[in-house]
Amino acid sequence: MNNEELKREDLRTPIEAPPKASIGVVEWLKKNLFSSWINTILTIVFGTISFLILKNSIEWVIFKAEWYVIAANFKLLIVGQYPLEELWRVWICLTIVSILMGLSSGIWKGTIGHLTMMITGLYFIILLLPFVSTETRIWLIVNIIIIGISYVIGKNRSSLNKVTLIGWALMLPIVIFLLDGFGIFDHVGTNLWGGFLLTLLIAVVAIVFSFPLGIFLALGRRSKLPIIRWFSIGYIELIRGVPLITILFVAQLMLPLFLGNDIEIDNVVRAMVGFTLFTAAYLAENIRGGLQSISRGQFEAAEALGLNSTVKMTFIILPQALRAVIPAIVGLFIGIFKDTSLVAIVGLTDILGIGKNIISNPEFLGTQMEVFLFVALVFLIFCNMMSYASRRLESALGVGKR
Amino acid sequence: MNKQSSSTSTPFWRDKRIIPILIQIIFAVIVILAAVFLFTNALASLRQIGMTLGFDFLGKMASFDIGDKLIEFSSTDTYGRAFIVGILNTIKVAFIGIILATILGFIVGVSRLSTNWLARVVATVYVEIFRNTPLLVQIFIWFYAVFLGFPTIDKSLNAFGIFFFSNRGTVIPWFGVTPSSLIWLIFLVVGLVLSFILWKIRIKQQVETGKRKYPIYYAIGAMITTLVIAWIITLESPLSLSLPTFAGRGYDGGYTINPGFGALLVALVMYTASFIAEIVRGGILAVSKGQVEAAKALGLKGPTILRLVILPQAIRIIIPPLTSQYLNLIKNSSLAAAVAYQELVGVGITVLSQTGRSIEVISIVILTYLSMSLFTSLLMNIYNKYSQLVER
Numbered sequence: 001m002n003n004e005e006l007k008r009e010d011l012r013t014p015i016e017a018p019p020k021a022s023i024g025v026v027e028w029l030k031k032n033l034f035s036s037w038i039n040t041i042l043t044i045v046f047g048t049i050s051f052l053i054l055k056n057s058i059e060w061v062i063f064k065a066e067w068y069v070i071a072a073n074f075k076l077l078i079v080g081q082y083p084l085e086e087l088w089r090v091w092i093c094l095t096i097v098s099i100l101m102g103l104s105s106g107i108w109k110g111t112i113g114h115l116t117m118m119i120t121g122l123y124f125i126i127l128l129l130p131f132v133s134t135e136t137r138i139w140l141i142v143n144i145i146i147i148g149i150s151y152v153i154g155k156n157r158s159s160l161n162k163v164t165l166i167g168w169a170l171m172l173p174i175v176i177f178l179l180d181g182f183g184i185f186d187h188v189g190t191n192l193w194g195g196f197l198l199t200l201l202i203a204v205v206a207i208v209f210s211f212p213l214g215i216f217l218a219l220g221r222r223s224k225l226p227i228i229r230w231f232s233i234g235y236i237e238l239i240r241g242v243p244l245i246t247i248l249f250v251a252q253l254m255l256p257l258f259l260g261n262d263i264e265i266d267n268v269v270r271a272m273v274g275f276t277l278f279t280a281a282y283l284a285e286n287i288r289g290g291l292q293s294i295s296r297g298q299f300e301a302a303e304a305l306g307l308n309s310t311v312k313m314t315f316i317i318l319p320q321a322l323r324a325v326i327p328a329i330v331g332l333f334i335g336i337f338k339d340t341s342l343v344a345i346v347g348l349t350d351i352l353g354i355g356k357n358i359i360s361n362p363e364f365l366g367t368q369m370e371v372f373l374f375v376a377l378v379f380l381i382f383c384n385m386m387s388y389a390s391r392r393l394e395s396a397l398g399v400g401k402r
Numbered sequence: 403m404n405k406q407s408s409s410t411s412t413p414f415w416r417d418k419r420i421i422p423i424l425i426q427i428i429f430a431v432i433v434i435l436a437a438v439f440l441f442t443n444a445l446a447s448l449r450q451i452g453m454t455l456g457f458d459f460l461g462k463m464a465s466f467d468i469g470d471k472l473i474e475f476s477s478t479d480t481y482g483r484a485f486i487v488g489i490l491n492t493i494k495v496a497f498i499g500i501i502l503a504t505i506l507g508f509i510v511g512v513s514r515l516s517t518n519w520l521a522r523v524v525a526t527v528y529v530e531i532f533r534n535t536p537l538l539v540q541i542f543i544w545f546y547a548v549f550l551g552f553p554t555i556d557k558s559l560n561a562f563g564i565f566f567f568s569n570r571g572t573v574i575p576w577f578g579v580t581p582s583s584l585i586w587l588i589f590l591v592v593g594l595v596l597s598f599i600l601w602k603i604r605i606k607q608q609v610e611t612g613k614r615k616y617p618i619y620y621a622i623g624a625m626i627t628t629l630v631i632a633w634i635i636t637l638e639s640p641l642s643l644s645l646p647t648f649a650g651r652g653y654d655g656g657y658t659i660n661p662g663f664g665a666l667l668v669a670l671v672m673y674t675a676s677f678i679a680e681i682v683r684g685g686i687l688a689v690s691k692g693q694v695e696a697a698k699a700l701g702l703k704g705p706t707i708l709r710l711v712i713l714p715q716a717i718r719i720i721i722p723p724l725t726s727q728y729l730n731l732i733k734n735s736s737l738a739a740a741v742a743y744q745e746l747v748g749v750g751i752t753v754l755s756q757t758g759r760s761i762e763v764i765s766i767v768i769l770t771y772l773s774m775s776l777f778t779s780l781l782m783n784i785y786n787k788y789s790q791l792v793e794r
Contacts, residue, residue, distance in 0.1 A: 032519035039518050046520045227426040231433065241775040242768045243736035245747060253760040260443035338536040345538070345740045352539060359546060369547035376535040376543065383534035 069367040070374050071131035073358050077374065080194015080349050082179075086186060090197065091139045093175045095146060100171065102147040103164045106154020111392045118385055120147055172208055176201075190268035194349035196378060198268070202350070203337045206275035213276065214283030219313065221288055232284070239281035244339055248274045252346045271343045279336050286328045290321035326397060330390035334383050341379070351375050444761065451758075459757050460485070466752055468744045470660045481753050488749030489770055495666060495745060496732045496774075502671045503731060504724075507678025512708070514683045525679065532676035538737055540673055545665035545741040566646055572664055576657035577641040586632055586640035593628030597621035662743030666735065674731045681723045685716035725782035729775050736771070746770055 033043045070077070079090055098119075105113035126132060127140045154160060179201075181187040193201065220232030239247065251274030255265070265273075294317055302312040322329075344353035355371045358364055364371075414420050448454065460482035467477045472490045475483060513525035532540070552559060552567045559567040566573040597620075604617035632640075644657075689712050697711040736747040744752070746767055754763045 032517070035517060042516070042518045043520050046518070046524050050520070050524050225422050225426050225429075227430050231429070238768075238772070241772040243733040243747070243771060245736045245739060246764060246767050246771065249751075249760075250764055253754075254444075254764065257444045257447050257760065258440040260447060334534075338534075341536040341538045342737070345737075352536070352542070356542070368551065369543065372539055372543045372547060376539045379535050379539060380531065384530070387534065 065370050066367055067370060069358065069364045069370050072364075073354070073371075074129075074131060076195060076354050076358070077351055077378075078195045079197045080354055081192045082194065082197065083188060083192065086188055087135075089178045089181075089185065089188075093178055094139075095143055096167075096171060096174065098143045098147045099150045100164060100167050102150030103154040103160060103167070106151040106156075107158050107161050107164060110396065111389050114392065115385060115389055116147060116151070118388075120144055122381070123147075172204060190266050193268060195354050196351045198343075198348065199337075199340050199350045199352075202268075202272055202275055202340045202343060203333070205272045206279045206336055206340075207333055209272075209276040210279035210283050213280035214287055215318065217280060217284035218287035218291060221284065222291060236281045236284050239278060240285070244278055244342055245345060247278050248342060248346050250274065251277075267346075267348060271346065271348055275336065275340070279332070282332055282335075283329065286325050286332055287321060289328065290323075290325035291317065293324050294320050323397060327390050327394040330386060330393065334386045334390070337386070338379060338383060341375075351378060448761075453758065455761060457762055459759055459762070462757075464753070464756075466756070468749070470663055470744065481757070484749050484753060485746070485766060488744060488746040491738075491743070491745040491748075492732075492735055492770075492774075495663065495670070495735045495738065495743075499667055499670045499674065499731050499735065500728050502667075503674040503678055503727075506671060506675035508682055510675060510679035511682025511686070514679060515686055529676045529679050532672050533680070537669060537673045537734055538740060541665055541669040541737055541741055544669045545661060549661035549665045569661065571658040571660050573646040573658050575646065576644050578644045580638055580640070580642050582636035582638045583640055585636050589628050589632035589635075590640075593625045593632075596628060597624040600624050660743065662738060662741040665741050666738045666743055670731055670734060673734075674727055677727050677730075678724065681720055681727065682716070684723075685720035686712055688719050689715045721782065721786045725779060725786075728778055728782065732774055732778060733771065 034040045075084075079087065082090060101112070101116045101119060105116040123140050123144050127137055127144075132140075154164070178185075179188065179193065179197075180190075217232045217236060220228045221236065223229045223232070248271060251270045252267070255270050255273065259265070298316060298320065299312070302316040307316070340350060341352040343350050344356055347353070349357065352375055355375045358371050359368045415424070445455070461480050463478055464481045464484045465477050466484075468475050468484065468487050468491075470491060471487045472494060473487060475487045510525045510528060513521045514529065516522050516525075549572070550569050552569045552572075554569060565575075601617045601621040604615040604620050608615040608617060693711055693715065694707060697707040702711070735745060738745045739747040739751055742748065750763050750767045754760055757763075
């Protein structure tokens with residue numbers, strides 16, 4: 001074996017981690033909590049504080065908190081004022097999502113599989129809550145079964161991947177069509193949409209519609225044409241320089257003024273427009289980061305092949321650039337999802353707005369903590385799921401590790 | 403010759419020199435047309451409700467009062483002054499918030515990398531909870547459930563007899579100015595300068611001679627000497643302590659923290675600190691392991707390594723994302739509007755509902771935030787340059 005081969009051999013076998021040292025409980029305590037006197041003090045201080053906080057919180061959650069307020073308003077918090085007799089449409093929407101999630105997890109496994117598992121777990125938890133109605137339980141059980149069936153179908157027929165992708169693409173229009181009715185079913189105005197449903201809808205609409213706008217702004221900012229470049233820079237910096245709440249006020253108060261009397265748009269759509277314009281500026285900056293990470297060679301190679309700039313961008317540059325910034329984009333979406341709670345300030349009844357209405361109801365006096373903690377918990381669960389997905393995607397794509 | 407003839411034969415819509423100009427002209431025309439369309443619509447709708455554009459309303463009397471103010475303001479003052487009060491309140495929240503969030507963020511960020519298991523776990527739980535819930539929900543929890551959840555003023559809770567918590571506000575001990583405060587301030591500055599110079603000189607001597615010169619003791623000594631001289635001259639304490647006392651229907655003395663301000667500040671600090679903690683952690687992790695090992699090999703101790711080896715290198719990585727967190731904090735302070743605290747947006751909403759001048763009010767608000775954002779990024783860029791210069 002000559003030197004060259006030896007080197008290759010070295011490269012092929014990865015360096016093994018040192019064997020795990022097994023230590024006892026006392027050793028572990030000594031090493032992790034009481035290694036020096038400073039550490040001992042730290043442990044005592046942190047221990048006392050966290051013990052007090054934990055003890056009081058658990059006591060409060062189990063004995064003092066009046067959770068009946070959540071039980072009584074559960075439907076309101078989740079779907080708002082949506083009429084009870086039309087609620088089946090919301091359930092159909094959820095079922096469509098379940099089918100798509102089940103199929104995708106069967107076909108691609110990985111991150112989407114984990115997410116589907118978490119969603120199924122969530123269904124189970126809601127199923128076990130003592131106060132949900134029988135109808136809800138039946139729908140949830142149906143949904144769990146559907147996820148299982150579509151998972152099996154997806155696993156055995158991976159040729160369904162195109163259908164599933166088309167399904168995801170069509171999901172938003174179908175959901176909005178179902179919720180609104182549009183003449184086929186009874187019309188349910190957006191003023192009746194609310195609760196967590198509205199939160200999700202605003203976030204998804206903002207994300208979907210800001211994508212094309214964000215890509216154009218990112219390309220515009222790198223354009224060689226000065227007017228387009230300066231317009232993009234101006235737009236991005238203006239939006240990023242002001243708080244979201246002012247943009248929501250612009251959308252609520254000034255949009256009707258600017259569009260004149262001929263164009264009527266309702267509150268919810270105005271908020272969605274505001275969010276889309278806001279998200280696009282931040283998304284553009286993320287995408288620009290991705291574009292900057294593409295090496296010059298890719299541009300030159302595409303030009304050498306004689307591709308024009310549209311083809312070059314759509315098929316060579318953008319796919320690579322977007323792939324590089326997927327984790328950053330997921331991070332942005334978590335932020336947008338959290339920010340949708342701001343619509344409560346401009347008078348929409350998203351989950352937080354409903355919460356605010358509940359505590360002003362004299363029947364539920366003094367239950368602010370319970371209501372807002374529930375709202376916080378809902379956001380916490382969904383944001384954690386998304387950040388988990390983002391971390392997994394990051395390692396799966398190998399971004400930043402090359 | 404050949405070139406020229408070929409260029410004359412290409413039609414202008416395929417000419418590489420003309421297309422970009424054409425595209426830009428078309429784009430500019432579309433943008434201008436859209437702007438004109440929007441603007442004429444706005445003017446038409448304004449005319450319909452009998453209003454014109456203009457900022458003359460700023461000189462009119464504002465018939466509302468502002469609870470928390472840094473400068474004198476009453477309901478007979480103008481709208482313009484109301485805006486200034488609002489801007490000052492925004493700056494107050496942002497300034498205190500940035501300082502506290504930075505301190506808390508650094509502590510949590512360092513704790514996340516601590517060798518102490520408990521500190522690490524507590525810090526991680528803190529970050530995960532506060533980063534993944536919306537700021538507005540946190541503000542609502544602090545405002546409705548905590549600050550407004552305190553008992554009424556006659557039954558207010560108190561801690562150590564000097565902190566009082568009631569649903570009308572939290573009262574804390576505060577300081578009053580005495581006649582000798584100015585003299586004390588002068589001596590304080592002199593003392594600081596003196597001890598700094600002494601410290602530098604002793605450090606230099608220590609480096610040159612290689613012997614211990616105790617620079618830190620000299621600096622503290624100089625400071626104490628100046629302060630003792632100041633006390634001998636004035637024979638008075640620099641500030642008078644104003645303790646709150648319960649007096650019938652309110653409190654005398656102390657400083658009352660308005661519930662809206664309290665909720666906003668606590669929520670902003672806790673929320674932003676969780677992001678700063680992650681930035682600090684990332685910055686520290688980015689310092690290569692060899693640096694720490696080298697410092698250990700030189701015999702430096704844990705805190706010294708952190709202070710002299712890790713943080714100076716980590717700070718360069720930390721500053722750019724930290725800047726954007728500061729900007730976020732300033733922008734997020736606008737959520738005060740939701741808890742009835744009268745800062746810029748809060749004042750803006752009140753003025754807007756009184757005068758109906760949405761375009762003017764919103765443009766004032768937007769321009770103010772833009773200039774504050776630009777100013778902060780300018781400051782942080784200067785500091786960034788300064789900290790980068792330390793490199794070769």
